[in-house]
Amino acid sequence: MRRTLAILGSVVCAAAAFAAGPAPKGNLILIGGGEKPKDAMAKFVELAGGPHALIVAIPTASGEADAGSYYVKLFKEEYGCTNVTFLDIKSKADAMRPELAELAVKAGGIFFGGGDQVRITNALLDTPVGAAIAAAFERGAVVGGTSAGTACQSDPMITGEGDFKVIQADTVELKRGLGFFRGVIVDQHFIKRQRENRLLAVILEHPDLLGVGIDEATAVWVRPDRTFQVLGHSSVIVIDASGATLSRQPAENAKALLGAHGLKVDILLPGETFDLATRTVVAAPASTTGAAASSHREVDLGSLHRTTATPK
Secondary structure, eight states, rough: OHHHHHHHHHHHHHHHHHSSSSOOOOEEEOOSSSSHHHHHHHHHHHHHTSSTTEEEEEEETOOOOOOHHHHHHHHHHHHOOOSSSEEOOSSTTTOOOOHHHHHHHHEEEEOOOOOOOHHHHHHHHHHHHHHHHHHHHHHOEEEETTHHHHHTTTSEEEEEEEOSSOOOOOEEEEEEOOOTTTTTEEEESSTTOOOHHHHHHHHOOTTEEEEEOTTEEEEEEETTEEEEEESSSEEEEEETTTSSSSEEOOTSSSSOEEEEESSSEEEOOOOOOEEETTTHHHHHOTTTTTGOOOBBBOOGGGOOOOOOOEEE
16 A cells, blocks of 8 residues: 555656656657557557557547457557556546556556547546556656547647537637647547548637647657657648738627638658657658658648538
8 A cells, every 4th residue: 555655646746747847758659540550559569668568558438348358459469469458447536546547657558549538538637547647658658549549639639529610710629638749739530531620720729739630540659859750551731820820700600710821731641750849841751752752732721621520
């Protein structure tokens, strides 16, 4: 008991340091949902410390009873991992359990499954397990996620509720997220589910944040030096409104139309790297040359006004 209390005490201190301190030592592997690309999952296992490292899955976002065992089986059978478990957390009360916090803080890798991101934050924020995950990330553990397990990593996070047929003020619900992916707001299933409208609406109201939309079967590997590399099979779209001229006009529904001139949009392909600090593309795959090597595309933002089929 005394040892557990000591561990929890150190966890709380480390989590407080994470919230206020310099960049953590951990990496992020964040998948946009759908197929889990093998290069991204293999990189997660590598960064966790290899197949014998402790990997902890968190299936909280899912409503399926077997979600935890699914991830244990996935890591064992597909990636040869020998030390995998999951935290059965369905509520904030579960996340108060010291034995679960002790597992989380020891993990080399922590992976969040898909479902509903609000379930994750409702259960984990301001709890010993949430603090333990932050402490593990601070000391160098890798945090991974897919779908909702990716959406929850920014702060604020998109909940999946709102009106996504328009680009207007106050149409996309935001809530507090875990905050491991700093300085951005992240979206997932991005191209597959045509979610450009909702990310544009958020970024035009929060131009200090960088919008990062990750497509299905695609991931970003976010490194401690504040760069990320695209892994997987599709694209990542980055929206930067920090240098744009923003405008508003009244609309019939009393929610202002949002406009922007000089909005910067980058479409990143697998292998390309983006610097979050400078908000610039820093590398392209060796196989691309000339115009194909440029990740910054001229995008007709008018084509981004689409309807999102699925809310989460």
